[in-house]
Amino acid sequence: MPQAKLSDRLHLQIEVALNQNCDCTMSLSSQERRADQLGLTRAEIDAARARRGFDVHTDAAIDFACAVAAHDQTRIFVASVKALAVGMTMDQLELVAALAMSKSKTATQH
Secondary structure, three states: OOOOOOOHHHHHHHHHHHOOOOOOHHHHHHHHHHHHHHOOOHHHHHHHHOOOOOOHHHHHHHHHHHHHHOOOHHHHHHHHHHHHHOOOOHHHHHHHHHHHHHHHHHHHHO
16 A cells, blocks of 8 residues: 655645744745745745645645644544545545644744
8 A cells, every 4th residue: 555645845835834923034945945946836835824725635734734733623623524525535634734743843942
């Protein structure tokens, strides 16, 4: 069985959404560089900063990640149902949750 993976583009968009309030110039510059390398448009990055995605898959992943980072059980449930409905797998949701938890720990230490 193939191992679940998030695309580099989706991973970065989730990171951007989770770091929405970050004003660290180095972090923002790094995200901009990576976005350019991955072919993300300025509009896609702006949408991620607003905690949205351009397509239903990205939007659902960002919504789920933000719910996990906020530790909001009701939002987590609703967002997981939405993500599964648009084709994400439980394995992918676990990866998104792990990313959200790691970013929320980093944010509290920052």
